[in-house]
Structures are given as structure tokens and as C-alpha cells.
Amino acid sequence: MEIFYxxxxxxxxxxxxxxxxxxxxxxxxxxxxxxFLSTKQxxxxxxxxxxxxxxxxxxxxxxxxVFPEMGLTGNxxxxxxxxxxxxxxxxxxLNISPCSHLESNRxxxxxxxxxxxxxxxxxxxxxxxxxxxxxxxxxxxxxxNTNVVFDRNGAIIARYxxxxxxxxxxxxxxxxxxxxxxxxxxGVTFGMFVSDDILHKTPGKDVLSNAAVTDIVYSSSxxxxxxxxxxxxxxxxxxxxxxxxxxxxxxxDPSVGNGGSGIYLANxxxxxxxxxxxxKSKIIIQHVPKIEIRTEQFTSxxxxxxxxxxxxxxxxGQHLPDVTLFHTKQADLTNYTFRSINLxxxxxxxxxxxxxxxxxxxxxxxVNKHSTxxxxxxxxxVAFYGVTRISSTETVGERICGLVACLxxxxxxxxGRNMLSPTGVSFETISIKGTFxxxxxxxxxxxxxxxxxxxxDYMYCTEQINRxxxxxxxxxxxxxxxxxxxxxxxxxxxxxxxxxxxxxxxxTYFVSIALIYFVNVCNFIF
Numbered sequence: 001m002e003i004f005y006x007x008x009x010x011x012x013x014x015x016x017x018x019x020x021x022x023x024x025x026x027x028x029x030x031x032x033x034x035x036f037l038s039t040k041q042x043x044x045x046x047x048x049x050x051x052x053x054x055x056x057x058x059x060x061x062x063x064x065x066v067f068p069e070m071g072l073t074g075n076x077x078x079x080x081x082x083x084x085x086x087x088x089x090x091x092x093x094l095n096i097s098p099c100s101h102l103e104s105n106r107x108x109x110x111x112x113x114x115x116x117x118x119x120x121x122x123x124x125x126x127x128x129x130x131x132x133x134x135x136x137x138x139x140x141x142x143x144x145n146t147n148v149v150f151d152r153n154g155a156i157i158a159r160y161x162x163x164x165x166x167x168x169x170x171x172x173x174x175x176x177x178x179x180x181x182x183x184x185x186x187g188v189t190f191g192m193f194v195s196d197d198i199l200h201k202t203p204g205k206d207v208l209s210n211a212a213v214t215d216i217v218y219s220s221s222x223x224x225x226x227x228x229x230x231x232x233x234x235x236x237x238x239x240x241x242x243x244x245x246x247x248x249x250x251x252x253d254p255s256v257g258n259g260g261s262g263i264y265l266a267n268x269x270x271x272x273x274x275x276x277x278x279x280k281s282k283i284i285i286q287h288v289p290k291i292e293i294r295t296e297q298f299t300s301x302x303x304x305x306x307x308x309x310x311x312x313x314x315x316x317g318q319h320l321p322d323v324t325l326f327h328t329k330q331a332d333l334t335n336y337t338f339r340s341i342n343l344x345x346x347x348x349x350x351x352x353x354x355x356x357x358x359x360x361x362x363x364x365x366x367v368n369k370h371s372t373x374x375x376x377x378x379x380x381x382v383a384f385y386g387v388t389r390i391s392s393t394e395t396v397g398e399r400i401c402g403l404v405a406c407l408x409x410x411x412x413x414x415x416g417r418n419m420l421s422p423t424g425v426s427f428e429t430i431s432i433k434g435t436f437x438x439x440x441x442x443x444x445x446x447x448x449x450x451x452x453x454x455x456x457d458y459m460y461c462t463e464q465i466n467r468x469x470x471x472x473x474x475x476x477x478x479x480x481x482x483x484x485x486x487x488x489x490x491x492x493x494x495x496x497x498x499x500x501x502x503x504x505x506x507x508t509y510f511v512s513i514a515l516i517y518f519v520n521v522c523n524f525i526f
Contacts, residue, residue, distance in 0.1 A: 022287040023186045026062040027249040028053055029261040029274050029282040032074035039077065043085045046072045047110045050127070051117050053283060058121035060285060063186050066126040068251040068261070069145070069195050069221040072110075073130055076170055082143050086130035087111045089148055090156050092182075097155040119154025124184055126150075126249075128194065128219040130171075131161065142172040147192055147219055149182050158182035162194040163203060167391050179203045181210050188290060189213050191244075195220045198238055199396060201493040205442055208242060214266070214291035216244050221251040221258055225329045226415035227404040227485040228446050229390075231260025232273050236454040237489060239264035240302060241444035243295060245288050254279060254326040260452070266291050268302045268460070275452045277325030301461040303477060323451050330415040332388070335502045336400075338411045339381040343369045343425050352383040352401075355502040359385035359434075361401030361488075366429040368479070375424030377405040380414060382487075386502040387495050397495025401434045402446065402487020403427075417484070421450040426481035430458075433473045435465065436490055443472050446489035450482040458486075 030053075033045040050067065057065045073085050087108035090096035098107040099116035111129070118125045131146035145168060149158035158181070161174030179202070180192045191207035198204050198218065207213060216239075222231040231250055239246035243266045250261040254277050262273030263286045271286040339352050346367055353360040361383045369375075384400040405422065407413035436443055443462070447455035457478045463471045472488050480486070495503070 022289050023063050025064050025247050025288050026057045026283055026285045027066045027247050027261050029250050029252050030068050030071040031252040031279045031281050032071055039081045040084045054117055054121055058123045064124040066217045066247045066249040068249040069128045069219040071251050086132040089131045089159055092157050092159050095155050097153055099154045115154040118150045122152040126217045145171045147194055160192045164196045164200045166196045176202045179207050181213055188215050191216045214294045216246045218248045223257040225331045228489050230448050232275055233446055233448045233454050235262055236264050237444035237446055240268045257327045273453050277322040303459040324419050333414055335386050336382045336384045343367050350381055352381055354383040354385040356504040357385050362433045364431040368426045368428050370424050373424040376418050377422045378409055380404055380406055387498050387500045389500045395497055395500050397492030399490035399492055401432050405484045421482045426479050428479045429476055430486055431475040435469055435471050437468055438470045439468055440494035441492050443490045446485055446487045448485040
């Protein structure tokens, strides 16, 4: 009889939790320990810190907790370190709790410890770790950059091996059929990926082919690059354009550009976002509205005016401007088309095309120039259709329209930052419109303020023009006076891993790729 009542209570509790209109989520911006000489010592300290955060989140009734990429391990210096800080991960289909399989000795002690504390605290937890895998055929050992999901019992119910590695020579990439999703007892189904995966069709877009997925858990160790590749900006743009809730946990090391976390809502609002120039950890806890049905409309208009966002960027001494201590890299914009704008003109209307291509961007801007105040940034309009190098081994296809801040009149200064917020000018209205080929592509807003958080007061509209094209229109809903970036960021997946440069026409571009390949082959032969 006691068993029956216990079962009935569990069923009733699950039903009540499922019927709630929100769930409580937490993400950790985590600064890995580095005070010890030994990687293993630092690693074990990080495990203990993780346990403390799990207990803290559970005490505050958090239902799901997300940790960042490489938070446990920090940077891996060499192959020899991997064995001490990695573990085998059970197949999620087996629903194994490492805490309950001590006799097997298959799993590293840290995985067992985490499983046990998660089971005691009864909280869904997403942890990024180094997975070791022995290939049964070759008998070779491989290592993966892996996210694992523990359920309330401490059992591993999902595993994702990072597919799109970024200068990670020690790791084997996951395969494209390893897209990961998981369901929870509070009625939300999540997709999952890691860091650079957010840029790519697989898994960034493909995970959404599962109609049940309404929310994403995202572990990152992103290094920000301006003007279009800043962490919080990308996170917000992904959530807004795909109409999903995004739980983003970033690794914190501002001296090298690591950082940026947040909880972003499907309606375009920001529940909370965090970035700081101080090396420190931070837990973000928010109630997240549940999405009954995720809509993928090619014609839609979405705003975020009146956002109740809480933005934290305070650090040392709890006063600004410590965000200036956060290191950001400047992107190589050599192949972009630039147009300088005269801010003494109150109204600016310009059409810019990328190189000699037919890809063009229309801008309409209303400016309020403060004649008595020194202007410490120059603003330029940019258009780009082409391929950009993002690592030593990888290039990505892009279509971009944007207004960007520059340190001076030179194009190569764009994406740089001053120590002070923009002065001398405010933008009363910014409207950017472009026609984009939607085949093998994805488009999202890209906005950034001086405090390195996304702007929210604008409308982002898409309209289906024909079978292959959409019109994207971004327009502000109030004035902005601290902008670094405001634009449309497009990814063109079909052009990935081709030669970097501007695409002026399909024939010209692909002939040039073939020519480069031919020259390389000839050089190799002769």
C-alpha cells in the first residue's frame, strides 16, 4: 500500500510540475581554477566548485542547471594530461547512473561524485567534460569534447560530442548523426550543442528539425570578435531568430576574450545576461516561460521593446567601466564594402552592395548629432557577401548588412573599442533592409552596445518574397546612443570551408576556387 501511495504522489507531483507555465533555470558563468601548478589539482578543485554550485542551485529550487564548455578542465596543454581529467561516458540509452555502478570501475571518480550529488539534490544538470572512448575495432583511444545531461536521479540521459571543433587538436569530432535532445519531467524538450556549433547548420539548425524542441542548452568557451562575433550578441540573435529559449553558460576568462552568458527568451526578450571584465564566476537564475508550440514562420515580425532584462556587467569594486577590461579581438574586414556616413546630416539613406555582387543592403538612419560634444567613434555602413576565415582550418560563408563603430576613419579600425562609451551622437532611427537567399542559409540580428550586451529595442521582421528569397528588415523602436554594432548576420552554409574572400558572382567565385586548388596540386607535384 505504501508503494502505491508513493507512486501516486510522484504521478501527481509530475503532473503539477508539467502544468506550470514556467520552469526555473540556472546557468553558470564559470572561471576555472588556475592557482595550482598541476592540471589535475586545478581539475579536482573545479569539481568541488561544481558540487557547491549544484547544491546552491538545488537549494533555490532550480530545475535545470547548465555549466560552460571547458569549465572543469580549463585549457588542456598536452595529450599527456587527458587521461587524468577524462572519463568514459555511458550510453544514454542505458539510463545509467555512475553513482549506482561503483563496482564496474568504468567511470572516473569525478563523474561518480557528480552523479551522486546530482541524484541527492534532484536537479537536471548539464556538464561539459572530456570523454574518453576506446574504439573496439582499432583499439585506439579517442577523446571528445562532450556535454552530458544528468536527470534528477543522477543518471546520464543525453550525451553530445562537439561536432564543430575550433583549434582543438586533441579531440575527435562527433558525427553529424549525433544530434542530441532530451525531455524533462517538467514538460520541456531541449536541444543541446557546444560553443562554435551555434554557427553551423549541424547541429545549430538541424537540432530544431525535431518539432518538440523548444529550448536549447548551450555550453560555451567563446572568444569574442567584433563587430559581429561577440558572445552575448550571437546568443541573443540565435534565440530571437529561431524563436527558442536559450540557456547559455560561458567560460569566464576576460583577459583572452572568454565570457558572456545569459538566459534568452523565444519572444526576443532577455531574462538576464552577464559579461564582466573581472575574472570571476556568476550564477544566473531565472524563471523561463514554457513554449507550447515552436513556430517557424518565414513571414513574421518580432520585437522586444519594454524588455525586463537584468543586465550585469559589474565587477571590481562593483562600479563601471570594468567591462573595458574584457578583451575583444577585431575581425578581419578586409573584404567588406564600406560606406562612410556624414553624421552632420540628420537623415541618411544609402544602398550598399557587396563588391561587384548583386547582394545589397538598404539603410535609412535618423541621427541626432550633439555639436558641442566630442564624438569619440566614427560610424560606417558595411555590406559583405563572401567567405571568412574563423580558425586555422575553417572558413564560413556569410551575408552581412550593418552599422558598425570605428575608432577613426580607417576601415581597419572598425570593431575596435575605446575606453569610454560613444559620445556626441545618438541614433533616433536605424532601418536596415535586405533581400536574402534563404537556401542553405540562416539569418539573425546582430546588435551590441558599449557594455558588450545586445540591444533589445528594435523590431526584427522577415517576409517571404518568393520560394527562395526572404526580405529581412530591422528597425529600432527607440533611440540608441551607445551602439557598437547594429545589423543582420547571415550564415551561408553551402559556402563553408571554401576559399576566403568576396563572392562577386557564382561563376567567378567557384572558378577561382578551382584555380586555387589546381595551383596547389601543381605545386605539390612539381
